[in-house]
Amino acid sequence: MSTTATRVIVTEDRSSAHLLRKSRREVDPVRPGQRARVRRETAAGYAFLTPWLIGFLGLTLVPMVYSLYLSFTRYNIFAPPKWIGLDNYIRLFTKDPVFLQSSEITLIYVFVGTPITLAAALGTAMLLNYRDKGSGFFRSAFYAPSLIGASVSIAIVWRAMFATDGPVDSGLQVFGIDLGGWIGNPSMVLPMMILLHVWTFGSTMVIFLAGLKQIPKELYEAAEMDGAGAWRRFRAVTIPMLSPVMFFNLLLGLIGAFQVFASAYIISNGSGGPAGMTNFITVYLYKRGFSDGQMGYAAAMAWVLLIVVALLAFILFRTQKSWVHYAGDDK
Amino acid sequence: MTSTTIAGDARPAVAPRRRIKRKTVQTVVWFIGLSILTVIVLYPLLWLFLATFKPNAEFGTNPGLFPNQPTVDNYGKVMEGIAGVPMWRFFLNSFILAVSAVVGTVLSSALAAYAFARVQFKGLGIFFAAMIGTLLLPFHVVIIPQYIIFNKLGWVDTFIPLILPKFLATSAFFVFLIVQFIRQMPRDMDEAARIDGAGHLRIFWSIILPLIKPALITCAIFAFIWEWNDFLSPLLYLTSPENYPLPIGLRLYNDASSGGADYGATVTASFVALIPILLFFIVFQRFLVDGVATQGLKG
Numbered sequence: 001m002s003t004t005a006t007r008v009i010v011t012e013d014r015s016s017a018h019l020l021r022k023s024r025r026e027v028d029p030v031r032p033g034q035r036a037r038v039r040r041e042t043a044a045g046y047a048f049l050t051p052w053l054i055g056f057l058g059l060t061l062v063p064m065v066y067s068l069y070l071s072f073t074r075y076n077i078f079a080p081p082k083w084i085g086l087d088n089y090i091r092l093f094t095k096d097p098v099f100l101q102s103s104e105i106t107l108i109y110v111f112v113g114t115p116i117t118l119a120a121a122l123g124t125a126m127l128l129n130y131r132d133k134g135s136g137f138f139r140s141a142f143y144a145p146s147l148i149g150a151s152v153s154i155a156i157v158w159r160a161m162f163a164t165d166g167p168v169d170s171g172l173q174v175f176g177i178d179l180g181g182w183i184g185n186p187s188m189v190l191p192m193m194i195l196l197h198v199w200t201f202g203s204t205m206v207i208f209l210a211g212l213k214q215i216p217k218e219l220y221e222a223a224e225m226d227g228a229g230a231w232r233r234f235r236a237v238t239i240p241m242l243s244p245v246m247f248f249n250l251l252l253g254l255i256g257a258f259q260v261f262a263s264a265y266i267i268s269n270g271s272g273g274p275a276g277m278t279n280f281i282t283v284y285l286y287k288r289g290f291s292d293g294q295m296g297y298a299a300a301m302a303w304v305l306l307i308v309v310a311l312l313a314f315i316l317f318r319t320q321k322s323w324v325h326y327a328g329d330d331k
Numbered sequence: 332m333t334s335t336t337i338a339g340d341a342r343p344a345v346a347p348r349r350r351i352k353r354k355t356v357q358t359v360v361w362f363i364g365l366s367i368l369t370v371i372v373l374y375p376l377l378w379l380f381l382a383t384f385k386p387n388a389e390f391g392t393n394p395g396l397f398p399n400q401p402t403v404d405n406y407g408k409v410m411e412g413i414a415g416v417p418m419w420r421f422f423l424n425s426f427i428l429a430v431s432a433v434v435g436t437v438l439s440s441a442l443a444a445y446a447f448a449r450v451q452f453k454g455l456g457i458f459f460a461a462m463i464g465t466l467l468l469p470f471h472v473v474i475i476p477q478y479i480i481f482n483k484l485g486w487v488d489t490f491i492p493l494i495l496p497k498f499l500a501t502s503a504f505f506v507f508l509i510v511q512f513i514r515q516m517p518r519d520m521d522e523a524a525r526i527d528g529a530g531h532l533r534i535f536w537s538i539i540l541p542l543i544k545p546a547l548i549t550c551a552i553f554a555f556i557w558e559w560n561d562f563l564s565p566l567l568y569l570t571s572p573e574n575y576p577l578p579i580g581l582r583l584y585n586d587a588s589s590g591g592a593d594y595g596a597t598v599t600a601s602f603v604a605l606i607p608i609l610l611f612f613i614v615f616q617r618f619l620v621d622g623v624a625t626q627g628l629k630g
Contacts, residue, residue: 041450041451041452042452042453042454044446044450044452044530044531044532045446045450045451045452045454045455046446046452047531048442048443048445048446048450048531048535049442049443049446049447049458050442051438051439051442051443051498051499051500052439052440052442052443052446052462052499052500052506053458054499055439055496055499055500055501056458056461056462056465056499056501058480058499059473059477059496059499059501060465060468060473060501061461062476063473063475063476063477063480064472064473064476066476066479067472067473067475067476070475070476077479077482124368127361127364127365128365130361131358131361134362135365138365138368138369139620140612140616140620141369141372141373142368142369142372143616143619143620144373144376144609144612145372145375145376147556147608147612147619148560148605148608148609150560150562151559151560151562151578151604151605151608152560152562152577152578152581152582152585152601152604153379153581153601153602153604153605154375154601154605155585156581156584156585156597156598156601157375157376157378157379157598157601158375159585160382160390160594160598161375161378163391165391165394166391166394167378167394167395169394170394171394199372199375206620251467252467255467255469258469259469259470259471261471261562261563262560262562262563262578265562265566266562266581266582266585269585269586281471282471285471286471286563289474289475290478290567295475295479298475299475299476302469302471302472302474302475303472305469305471305472306468306469306472309467309468309469310467313467
C-alpha cells in the first residue's frame with residue numbers, strides 16, 4: 001500500500017518535519033538567539049522568493065483586482081474607465097446572445113472533450129502497461145502530439161486535413177459516409193475541435209501509465225485468486241488505486257480545456273465561425289477586448305470565466321473524499 | 332516464475348505449451364493494435380511532411396498522402412518569407428524569445444522553489460497556497476490588465492512583455508515541478524552543510540542546484556517548447572512584422588491562403604516551424620515523458 005506516490009510524500013514530509021524539530025532542539029541550548037535565527041530564516045526565504053513575489057503581485061494579484069474593477073466600468077484604453085455598476089454582467093447574461101452561445105460551445109467542448117481525452121489516455125495507458133518490452137516506442141509516438149497540439153502549425157494542418165474534399169472528408173466518403181465537410185459545417189466544426197483535443201491525449205496517458213506502474217501486482221494476483229474477472233479487477237483494483245491520478249488529470253484537464261485559443265483562432269481565421277461554432281469564450285473575450293476595444297466588457301467576461309473555473313475546482317475538491325482513494329487511509 | 336512451474340507440474344504436459352502459445356498470440360495482437368493506433372495518431376504529421384512536396388494545384392484535388400508531381404518549390408517560396416519579412420527573421424525572433432524564456436524560467440523558478448521547499452519562513456503556507464492557486468488560474472483573466480500595464484510602460488511591440496514574466500516565475504507549473512523534486516532530496520547534505528556554517532545561498536548553489544539538474548532540464552525543455560508554440564502573447568503585444576515570432580508569421584500565411592492563394596507555402600511554413608520541436612522531442616523525450624509523469628503523480 002505504501003508504494004503510491006501520495007504516501008511517499010506524506011512520509012517524506014513527516015520525516016523532514018522530524019528532522020527539523022530535532023535540529024532545532026539540538027541548536028536551542030547552545031544558542032539562545034532562537035528569535036534571531038527565525039528572523040534570518042524569514043529574510044532568506046523572502047530573498048529567494050523575491051522574483052516570484054514581484055511576479056505574483058505585479059502580474060497576477062494586482063491585475064486580477066484591477067480587472068475586477070474594470071469589469072464594473074466602460075473602458076476602451078483611450079478614455080478613463082467609467083463606472084457603470086453591474087451593467088456589463090447584466091448585458092452578458094440578458095442582452096448578448098453571442099456570449100450565451102460562446103459559453104454553451106465552450107462548456108460542450110470542455111465537458112465532452114475532457115472525458116473522451118481521459119478515456120483515450122487511460123485506455124492506451126492500460127494497453128501500454130500490458131507489456132514493458134516494445135512499449136517505449138509507442139509511448140513516445142502517442143506522447144508527441146500533446147507537445148504540438150496547441151500550436152499554430154497543427155491548427156493549419158487540421159484545417160487542411162478536415163477541409164471539404166480534404167484527406168478526412170474524402171477518406172470517409174470512401175466508406176460511404178458523407179458528413180458535408182467539417183471546417184465550413186456548423187454542426188461538424190465543434191466535433192472537429194474536440195477531435196483535435198483528444199489527439200493530444202499523450203501527456204495525460206503518460207501520467208496514467210506512471211500511476212498504473214505504481215499499483216502493486218499482488219493486488220491483481222489476489223483479486224484473480226478470488227475469481228475476479230478482468231472487468232471486476234479493473235473496477236475493484238485499477239479504478240480506486242488510480243483515483244488520485246484520475247483526480248489530478250480531471251482537474252487540470254478541465255481547466256486546460258477552458259483555455260483553448262490558438263487552434264480555434266487559426267481554424268476560423270479569428271472569426272470564431274462558422275456560425276459562431278468555434279467562438280470559444282477565450283476567442284470572444286479577445287475579440288471584445290482587443291478588436292472592439294471593450295475592455296471593461298471583456299474583463300467582466302474574464303471574471304465569469306474565473307468564477308466558473310473556481311467553482312468547478314471547488315466542487316471537485318469537495319467531492320474528492322467520496323471517490324478519490326488515497327492509500328494509507330482505508331476508511 | 333515459480334508459480335508457473337508449479338502450475339505446469341500440476342497439469343498435463345501440454346498445458347504450459349498451449350499457454351505460451353496463447354501468450355504469443357496476445358502479444359502479436361497487442362503489437363498490431365498499437366501499430367495501427369500509431370499510424371492513426373501520427374497520420375497528420377506524416378501527411379504534413381509529404382504535403383510540403385505537393386505543388387499548389389494538388390491541394391484540393393489530391394487528398395492522399397503522396398504528391399503526384401513532387402516538387403521542392405514550396406521550400407524556396409517559404410525561405411523568401413511573407414509581408415516583406417524573410418523566414419529566418421521569424422525563426423530568429425522565436426529563438427530569442429524561447430532562449431530568454433528558458434533562462435528566465437529556470438532561474439526564477441529554481442529560486443522560488445528552493446524557498447518553498449527548504450526555508451521555514453513566516454507566510455510560507457499562504458504563499459505556497461497562492462502559488463498552487465495560480466496553477467489553476469486561467470491566463471485570460473489577467474491579459475487585459477497586463478496589457479494595460481505594459482501599454483502604459485510603453486513596452487508594446489517590444490519583447491519585454493513576453494520575456495519579463497518568465498524572469499518572475501509566473502508559471503506555477505515549473506515552480507511546483509522543482510518544489511516536488513527538491514522535496515525528494517534527502518536533507519542530510521544541507522544539514523551537514525549548515526552545521527559547517529553554510530548559508531542558504533551556498534546550500535542552494537552548491538548542493539541543491541547540482542542535485543536537481545534533471546528537473547531543471549525538464550523545465551528548460553518545456554519552457555522552450557511552450558514559448559516556441561505560444562500564440563496569444565505575441566498576438567497581443569507584437570505589432571510590426573519584423574518582430575513577429577513564427578506562430579504570428581504563420582498566421583500571415585494562414586490569412587493569405589484562406590483566399591485560396593498559396594496552400595503549398597502555408598503548409599510548408601507550418602512544417603518548417605515544427606522542425607525544432609520535433610528535434611527537441613527526439614533528443615530529449617526521456618526528460619519530457621518522465622517530467623510529465625512525476626508532475627502528475629505528485630499532484
